[in-house]
Amino acid sequence: MAHHIGNGCYGVLTINADGSYSYQASGKAGSAGNADVFTYTITDGNGLQSTTTLTINIGQEVETAQANPDTQAYYVGNVEDNLDIQGGNVVQVAGLSLLNTVNVALPTNGFKFVVAEGTEQDVTLGVSGSTALSIALGAVTLDLILINTDTNQIVGVIKDGITATPTGFLGLSLEYAGGGEFERIGAGNYMVVISSPTTEGLIGSILNLNLGTSISMEVTDSTKYVTGNVLHTDSDGRCWRYR
Incomplete structure (x- = not known):
């Protein structure tokens, strides 16, 4: 207690x-x-x-x-002594859910950070930017997924943390916005991806999409x-x- x-x-x-x-x-x-x-x-x-x-x-x-x-x-x-932000591109992977083992190959250039041995860390993330897609669909909400790359386990999910909203001519671009906080992350190597528990519809059409530099993910705050x-x-x- x-x-x-x-x-x-x-x-x-x-x-x-x-x-x-x-x-x-x-x-x-x-x-x-x-x-x-x-x-x-x-x-x-x-x-x-x-x-x-x-x-x-x-x-x-x-x-x-x-x-x-x-x-x-x-x-x-x-x-800064506890958290080593390595950065990388924002990637999107479909079909992930809390506490599952990741059964797809993760890109080597995804957004990564390291929590030092013997420490715990709160990490707040922000996601923003837009990407062009040749589909016209309504707004969708996506999850932020925290993956321990040492064990290949999903250790945290921020449900509906990201909103992707159609913009531009005929709504063929998607504007990404949102974020959230993962609390008390233990020591280890981590990657953060955008995901949804379904592989159908919009997410299925951009499965394993590397959003590259058009979408940015950054650590906006951290507490050890x-x-x-x-x-x-x-x-x-x-x-x-x-x-």
Whole structure:
């Protein structure tokens, strides 16, 4: 069970019943060099209590956590240290759905990014642009699909995150717009594609379409998490737990 401690000046701290904690930095400008300090109560097996503080230092580099029975400190590095945006072309693949294995060949030049080992990341994506197609159909909604290319598994879907609207003479062009956020992405290599669970109609006609440079996909925001554990054993062998 997670216990929300509260909002700090520069992020939000959550502590779980097992002592693990997660701190999500807000990414505010000018936060580097400052600190969030949270105070909470821990209880041992005999019911004895102790007030403890956890200090999150916002810095340029991730440092080793330092802890003693009364205080803990952790450093939060810049988002760029966690997320390597490799970019690439926007591609469209039909017939994909959540938690399926991708059974089609993915293009090597698709939109990719890497989340660093030992980290988690929120990633917000924006899609825009238009492409010419020799078909005239109404507007359709498409999904944003997140694929872990290490395992070839679909690990996230933003349902109806993209709208493709006919524009231009006779509606022969499609205007793409939309986006969304994938939360708490674990370490690994990823590709994001546009898709629909059906291979019929419009999507079937542009199956595996490489939209190239006419459609752009970009990371518009990203937030990384810091994790740790507030449990510790003192010199008498007592295990203190968050309460």
